[in-house]
Amino acid sequence: MAAIGPLLQTEALHKAFGGLQAVQGVDLRVDPGEIRAIIGPNGAGKTTLVGMISGRVRPTSGRVLFDGRDITAAPAHARVALGIVSTFQLTNIYGNLSVYANVALAVQRRRLRSAFDILRPDDPLLAGEVQSALEEVGLPTAWDLPAGVLPHGHQRLLEMAMALALRPQLLILDEPTQGLDPDESAALTALIRRIADRVTVLLVEHNLEVVLGLSHRITVMDRGSIIAEGTPGEIEANPDVQRVYLGQ
Amino acid sequence: MTRGNGRRALVLHLAVLLALLILQVFLPPFHHGMVARIMVLATYAIGYNLLLGYAGLMSLGHAMFFATGVYGAGLMVYHLDLGPAAAFLVGIAASTLVAAAVGLLTLRTTGVAFLIVTMMFAQVFYLSTLLFSRITGGDQGLVLTGHLQPLRLGGLKLALADPGVKYNVALATLAACLLVNLWLVRSPAGRVLVAIRENEERTRMLGYNTAAYRLLALIASGAIAGTAGAVYALLFSYVGSTFASILYSIYPLLWVLLGGAGTTVGPLIGAGLMAYIVDAASGLTSSYLLVVGLALVVLVMKFPAGLAGALRARWWRWLP
Amino acid sequence: MRIVNVAHGEFYMLGAVGAWVVSQATGSFLLALVAAPAVAGAVALAADRFVLRPLRYAPGATIVATIGLLYIIQQAVLSLYGPEARPVVAPVTFTVQFPWFGYSGYKLMVGSLAALLLGATWLVVDRTTLGLYMRATQQDPQMAQAFGVPVDRIYAATYALGGVLAASAGVLIVPVQQAHYLMGLDALLLSFMVVIIGGLGSLKGTMVAALLMGLIDGAVSIFFSPTLARIIASGLVALVLVFRRGGLFGAQPV
Numbered sequence: 103m104a105a106i107g108p109l110l111q112t113e114a115l116h117k118a119f120g121g122l123q124a125v126q127g128v129d130l131r132v133d134p135g136e137i138r139a140i141i142g143p144n145g146a147g148k149t150t151l152v153g154m155i156s157g158r159v160r161p162t163s164g165r166v167l168f169d170g171r172d173i174t175a176a177p178a179h180a181r182v183a184l185g186i187v188s189t190f191q192l193t194n195i196y197g198n199l200s201v202y203a204n205v206a207l208a209v210q211r212r213r214l215r216s217a218f219d220i221l222r223p224d225d226p227l228l229a230g231e232v233q234s235a236l237e238e239v240g241l242p243t244a245w246d247l248p249a250g251v252l253p254h255g256h257q258r259l260l261e262m263a264m265a266l267a268l269r270p271q272l273l274i275l276d277e278p279t280q281g282l283d284p285d286e287s288a289a290l291t292a293l294i295r296r297i298a299d300r301v302t303v304l305l306v307e308h309n310l311e312v313v314l315g316l317s318h319r320i321t322v323m324d325r326g327s328i329i330a331e332g333t334p335g336e337i338e339a340n341p342d343v344q345r346v347y348l349g350q
Numbered sequence: 351m352t353r354g355n356g357r358r359a360l361v362l363h364l365a366v367l368l369a370l371l372i373l374q375v376f377l378p379p380f381h382h383g384m385v386a387r388i389m390v391l392a393t394y395a396i397g398y399n400l401l402l403g404y405a406g407l408m409s410l411g412h413a414m415f416f417a418t419g420v421y422g423a424g425l426m427v428y429h430l431d432l433g434p435a436a437a438f439l440v441g442i443a444a445s446t447l448v449a450a451a452v453g454l455l456t457l458r459t460t461g462v463a464f465l466i467v468t469m470m471f472a473q474v475f476y477l478s479t480l481l482f483s484r485i486t487g488g489d490q491g492l493v494l495t496g497h498l499q500p501l502r503l504g505g506l507k508l509a510l511a512d513p514g515v516k517y518n519v520a521l522a523t524l525a526a527c528l529l530v531n532l533w534l535v536r537s538p539a540g541r542v543l544v545a546i547r548e549n550e551e552r553t554r555m556l557g558y559n560t561a562a563y564r565l566l567a568l569i570a571s572g573a574i575a576g577t578a579g580a581v582y583a584l585l586f587s588y589v590g591s592t593f594a595s596i597l598y599s600i601y602p603l604l605w606v607l608l609g610g611a612g613t614t615v616g617p618l619i620g621a622g623l624m625a626y627i628v629d630a631a632s633g634l635t636s637s638y639l640l641v642v643g644l645a646l647v648v649l650v651m652k653f654p655a656g657l658a659g660a661l662r663a664r665w666w667r668w669l670p
Numbered sequence: 671m672r673i674v675n676v677a678h679g680e681f682y683m684l685g686a687v688g689a690w691v692v693s694q695a696t697g698s699f700l701l702a703l704v705a706a707p708a709v710a711g712a713v714a715l716a717a718d719r720f721v722l723r724p725l726r727y728a729p730g731a732t733i734v735a736t737i738g739l740l741y742i743i744q745q746a747v748l749s750l751y752g753p754e755a756r757p758v759v760a761p762v763t764f765t766v767q768f769p770w771f772g773y774s775g776y777k778l779m780v781g782s783l784a785a786l787l788l789g790a791t792w793l794v795v796d797r798t799t800l801g802l803y804m805r806a807t808q809q810d811p812q813m814a815q816a817f818g819v820p821v822d823r824i825y826a827a828t829y830a831l832g833g834v835l836a837a838s839a840g841v842l843i844v845p846v847q848q849a850h851y852l853m854g855l856d857a858l859l860l861s862f863m864v865v866i867i868g869g870l871g872s873l874k875g876t877m878v879a880a881l882l883m884g885l886i887d888g889a890v891s892i893f894f895s896p897t898l899a900r901i902i903a904s905g906l907v908a909l910v911l912v913f914r915r916g917g918l919f920g921a922q923p924v
Contacts, residue, residue, distance in 0.1 A: 156555070182557030194555075196548045207545050210538045211557045220539040223356075246667075268557065408730055455912055462674055462729055463911050466862065470908035473859060477901045596855070600737055607734065637749040643741025647721055650734040 107170065109134040109302050110155065110272055115164035117150050124150040126326040128164075132272070137294070137303045139313040142323035143346065148306045149191065151323070152274050155304070156188040157181045168272070182211070185271030189278060193257045195264070197250025201241070204249050204260055205232045208267035235267040236260075239293060255286035262293060266301075273297075274304045279312055291316055314338065322346075356536060359614075359670045363532055366615065367525045374517050382513055384629070388622045389520040390582050391605070393527045395617030397574030398602035403612030404535055405567040406547025407460065410599050411468030414452070414475040415572035417594035418445040419579025421479070421486060424589030427497050429485070434501045434510060438580045445576020446569060453568040457561050460550070469599070476594040491590025498587060516585050523581045524618070527574050532614050534570065536670060543567050544612075575602075604642060607649050610656030614670045619657050673732045677717070677739035679858030681833040684710040685840025686849040687747055690756050699761035699845075707837040713743065714833030718826045727825065740854070747851045760845035780842045787838060792873050794831075804828050836861075863907045 110132040117125040125147040132138050140148045153159030155166060157178030165174045173181060196204050206224075209231045214220065236245075239259040244252070249260055258278065265273055275294070279287040291312055294303060307313050313320060313334070320337045322330040324346045330337060337343055370389065377385060394416055401407050423441030426432040432440070456467050479486045486492070500507040501515070508515045534540050545553040546560050554560050583589050592598070601624075602617075609620025624645070632638035649656070655663060662669040688706030693699050717739050725731045760776040795801040806814040807824045815821045836857075840849075847853070860883075868879030883903055890899035 158555070177559070179554050179557050179559045182555065187557075188555060190555075194549070194552050196545060196552065198548055199544065203541060203544075207541060207553070208556055210541065214538070220542070221534070221537045223533075223537060264556070408733070455908075459911060462733070465674070465733065466866065467908050467911045470862075470904045470911070473904040474901050474908070477897050477904065481895065481897045481901065603734070603737075635749060636753075637745040639741050640745035640749075643738045643743075643745060646738030647735050647742065650731045650738070651721065651724060654731065 108132055108167075109136075109169060110304070111167040112151075112155070113165040113167070115151070115154055115166065116162045117147075117154060117159060118162045123326050125154070125161075128323075128326075128328055130321065130328070132302060132304060134271075134302055135298070136319060137298050137305065137317045139305045139307055139317035139320045140323060141307065141310070141313055141320060145325075146323040147326040148323055149276060152188070152276060152304065152306055155272075156186055156274055158188075182268060185269075186274065187265045187268045187270035187272070188274040189261050189265050189276060191276045191280065193254065193261055193281075195249045195257055195260055198248055200246050201236070201249050201252070201260060202229075202232055202245040205235050205263050205267055208264040209235065212268050231267065235263045238266060239263040240289070255282055258282060258286070258290065259293075262290070266297065270301055272304060273301045274306075276306045277308060278305070279307065279309050287312065358668055359532065359536070362669075363528060363614065366618070367521070367528070370521055370524070374514070374521075379513065382517060384625065385622075386513070386517045386520040386585070388625045389517075389524040389618075390578050390585065391601075391625065392618040392621040393524050393581070394575050394578035395602045395605040395609070395621045396524075396527050396531050396614075397571045397576075397578065399606045399611060399613075399617045400531060400534065400543075400574065401567055401571040402603070402606055403610075403616070404540060404543040404547060405564055405571075406543075407564065407567070408465050408603070409468040409571075410465050410596070410603070411452075411470075411472030411475075412571075412575050412602055413594050413596065413598035414468075414472040415445045415449055415575040416579040416582075416598060416602075417475065417479070417591075418448045418572075419576030419581075420583040420589050420593045421579075422576065423580035424492065424494055424583035425485065427494050427584070428492050428589070431497055431499070433499050434584050438584060441580025441583070442573060442577050445579065446573040449569045449572020449576070450565075452572070453565045456568075457565060460564075469596070472594070472596065472599055476591060476596070479591040479594050487590060489591055491588055491592070494583065494587040494589070498584065510584055511587065519581065519585060523577065527577060528614070528618070531574070532670060535614060539563065539566065547612075600642070604646055604649075607654075607656055608645065610658030610660070610662070613656070613658035613662060616656050616658035623657075673722070673727050673729065674736070675829070675832065676733060676736040676858065677743060678736075678832065678836055678861060679854030679856070680740050680743040681710045681714060681836035681854075682840040682843075682857040683747065683849075683851065683854035684713060684743065684833075685837030686844045686847075686853060687751055687840075687851070688837065689841040689844045690758050690849045691751075693758050699758070702758075703838070703841050706841050707834045710837030710840075711830045711834040714830040715826055718829040722829065723822060723825065740858075744851055744854060751851060753851065755848040755850040757848045758844040776845055780846070783842060784839070787835065788873065788877060791831075791835065795873065800824075800827065859904070863903050866907050867910055 108131040110130070112128055112130045115125055115128045115130075116123075128151055130151070140151065142148055150159055154161045157176060157180075161174065165172055167173065168181070168184060168186060173184065176184070196207075206228060209228055210224075213228070239262045241256060241259050241263060249257065252260065278294070279290055282290060287309070294305075294316060297303075305313070305317060317334060319332065320334055321328055322337060322340075322343050329346065330340050330343050332340065370385070373385065374382060397415070398409070398412050401409055419441040422444035423437040426437040426440045427434070452468065452471055456464055459467050480488050483489070495511070498510060500509045501519070510516060510519065535543070542553065542558050542563050545556070545558070546563060550560050579593065582593075605620035605624055606617055607620070608624055609616030609618065627641055627645070628638055631641040653660065658669060685706045688709050689699070689702040692702035692705045721735050721739065722732060725735055760774075762775045762779055795804060803814070803819045803824045804827075806817070806819055807821050807828075811821050814824075864880045864883055865876055867883065868875030868877070886902065887896075887899045890902060
């Protein structure tokens, strides 16, 4: 990590859906190694903002820079190859495919080097990497089960295993603890903290307890703009934030 | 279909092919010819299944690729007196090109729009074979007998009209396409196609250029369909616009649904079964296509996974 | 309804064949114009009740099932009615004499009746409760259901209405074209083309597209060949779907 300067930077990022300004003029800087949370009330534009970073949403204007490169025009799948990986608000796995196949899809993507690789048969290393990805998130080995029959908490972990198997530089987690019980939520938080030494994490989260305990810095959005940014302590003390977000 | 099942699947496929090889000794002439035809049509179905069963794209225009193979090979023989091997290669090359062109145009469409676009392109192709009937023979078609030279293999001269040659050329075509297909669907690319079928957006967010994979699937599918078409023209010495008509786009859909979409052996089962059902029905009534209609409705309502799909769900989880 | 009904052309064929049967039996064209669409509507209702509804109108399954229905209806007619093309005498035989050419009175009558049907359809869809329910169901079936729309019955009614309209067109066309069991496929392709070029769910677009296609077809057929006209039309539909999903006049994408 000799590189100085941000891993991710957005410049004057705008997104309008028809007449609705979902995101307006966001300048965001995320340094390598950070766990950064984005919080804000519903409709603040958080998901749209991370959508523009992952490439699912095309900005109306502005730029996205990753590791110093302008990736504003890069399609979503190319950004994954660069190291930007996302998980989604609603758990997004292949319910009809086996647990193994779900993770294998991620592992083989990372291992693709040339176009010919897509026709080469699986090698034994693939299975090993699938196994270590599943072990890392602590999923019991139920490889041949269709992923859709796993309990919800395990599906979340499977999604994390898929994301980590891509070996991201920047991992975008959109509401990762949504729908989890407190134990599962704590386990997931521990996992995020564990991986943070090698992955920069951008976290969109409603659960303030999770956010305050986990993140290095917090960005607060309201009505499409950033209204505050700082350490958890600063954000807790910020009167603006208390007004719009904590409703006090 | 995870680990260690690859060998079992390969053995199954080789056993099926071996059975077909041995079968020819025992088959009476009528069934001998019938099975030869079924093997070529099953090859066509294999191509169709690659797109429907694995990539999840339903086409109603595959007759265009099959017929490109038919005409590509047949017209070379009829007009230019090309040898069968060269004509065969022209047929494959032409259908691959047509599939690539159609694929590039339809890249942005999926679902129902893809279905209608392919149907309309196939309609353009079909009507063109009628419009240029001086070259294609139109509705009447062209009989290749008299233009078709024997197939030269080393020092051997094989007359394609000979039943034994016919059977074994059909078997070789089926074997090649069945095994290529098996290899394709078990490769990383096959896994990606299944992923696209299940959830395209998710697959894109795993870093796959899904449009490129869909294009690849369509080209491979069209090329296999065209291979079947080229062999069909050469073995049965006839080209005609029937092969481009919508019925020939519906047939592979039916075969694949009957045998089981997304299974490698399903197309062979479906094509074989349907050929015998249609044969039996056409002996009874001139409205034999009624069977096609009933089969489609019953399949989609009661057995959406098809025969091989049901086998896989019940007993053989490893069936690719 | 947002389903692709591949069997649509067969209802048109049923109308034409029904018209021949009824006018043969009773000699009344007017009766045919009522009875044949009623029969087609009944067939459509049965198809909806026993095939489409159990499939929950899932897009892929519906397409496969309606391909099946296409062959069932077509082949049933083949075995009952036979492979011959049979004419029906037009109910009116006068010719309207324009200064420069004559025009058959019947064709003018067909034109006005078709316009009448179009107007009636528009009224039903745009101005009645049934039409409102139809549009609501098409937008969002679950929501419509929640608001008390009898979604199942609306689907059935919409599907049957489609069948009745197609059959009416079939009846009207027989005196010009003869009734034949294979006539449905061409009609199906033509209706796909018109609807896609006009934009889905847009009656106005449909009408403009039909006129446009008629003109292109007429002009190219006269100067070149009918086959070329249909090649151009099919290609146009494919390109519209690829490049302008909402049709030429912009409606909902396919």
